[in-house]
Amino acid sequence: MTLQADLKTAQDRLAEYLAEARHAVAFTGAGLSTESGIPDFRSPGGLWTQNKPIPFEIFLAHRAARTEAWRRKFAMDAAFSSAKPGRGHLALARLIQDGQLSGIITQNIDGLHQASGVPPDALVELHGNGTYATCLDCESRYELDWVHTQFHAHGELAPDCPACGGPVKSATISFGQSMPQGEMLRASAMTRSSDLFIVIGSSLVVYPAASFPIRAKQNGARLVILNREPTELDDLADLVVRAEIGDVLAPFA
Ligand SMILES: [Zn+2]
Numbered sequence: 582m583t584l585q586a587d588l589k590t591a592q593d594r595l596a597e598y599l600a601e602a603r604h605a606v607a608f609t610g611a612g613l614s615t616e617s618g619i620p621d622f623r624s625p626g627g628l629w630t631q632n633k634p635i636p637f638e639i640f641l642a643h644r645a646a647r648t649e650a651w652r653r654k655f656a657m658d659a660a661f662s663s664a665k666p667g668r669g670h671l672a673l674a675r676l677i678q679d680g681q682l683s684g685i686i687t688q689n690i691d692g693l694h695q696a697s698g699v700p701p702d703a704l705v706e707l708h709g710n711g712t713y714a715t716c717l718d719c720e721s722r723y724e725l726d727w728v729h730t731q732f733h734a735h736g737e738l739a740p741d742c743p744a745c746g747g748p749v750k751s752a753t754i755s756f757g758q759s760m761p762q763g764e765m766l767r768a769s770a771m772t773r774s775s776d777l778f779i780v781i782g783s784s785l786v787v788y789p790a791a792s793f794p795i796r797a798k799q800n801g802a803r804l805v806i807l808n809r810e811p812t813e814l815d816d817l818a819d820l821v822v823r824a825e826i827g828d829v830l831a832p833f834a
Pocket residue numbers: 716717718719720721742743744745746747
């Protein structure tokens with residue numbers, strides 16, 4: 582592992598790697614969006630240290646848990662609806678546009694990659710999408726406005742699917758919920774074809790997130806980890822940059 586503390590040297594090295602790569606892939610996590618005002622829920626003082634996440638099993642079993650999940654979701658959407666892509670998002674969108682980056686695999690559900698202009702075919706959303714809801718039984722799609730209206734029409738109560746009575750959930754992946762098959766396959770294919778794999782703002786503690794950089798490395802790709810804090814996989818990386826993501830990526834935008 583080469584830990585690069587000097588910003589300019591780190592940027593030069595990253596530019597060099599990008600120039601040499603044929604299929605560079607970025608893997609992004611919550612740390613990319615903190616500059617946009619979206620907190621990293623896992624960080625100390627983050628929402629998840631105050632509100633324990635609701636496991637999928639509990640969500641399915643209890644309406645009270647579903648109601649609490651929707652209450653949190655609406656509160657977060659209200660707080661972060663004005664979030665704009667940060668310098669990191671803009672840099673990645675530019676690299677995609679210029680053909681220097683083949684694709685982005687993201688753990689984020691904030692929609693900021695899309696907002697910065699990354700086309701859907703270059704983006705894999707591993708943890709789903711928070712901009713709509715689905716019935717977990719019949720897979721009917723529901724808009725958040727509809728859920729919001731139903732929620733309040735019954736004195737803050739999670740609505741059931743009108744078609745089949747099943748539980749309605751935002752189209753994101755919760756703790757304990759299985760990963761979406763199609764997205765996992767696309768992410769695996771992207772990882773397999775990469776010769777440069779750049780982790781950005783992910784602490785790589787959640788499985789299967791950590792498996793992607795490991796597989797890329799096993800396939801012979803160069804591995805770069807850009808994160809404010811140390812990660813589990815720093816020892817595997819060719820280049821580790823511990824700095825503010827926006828500062829490092831700004832010149833690439
Ligand atoms: Zn249904």
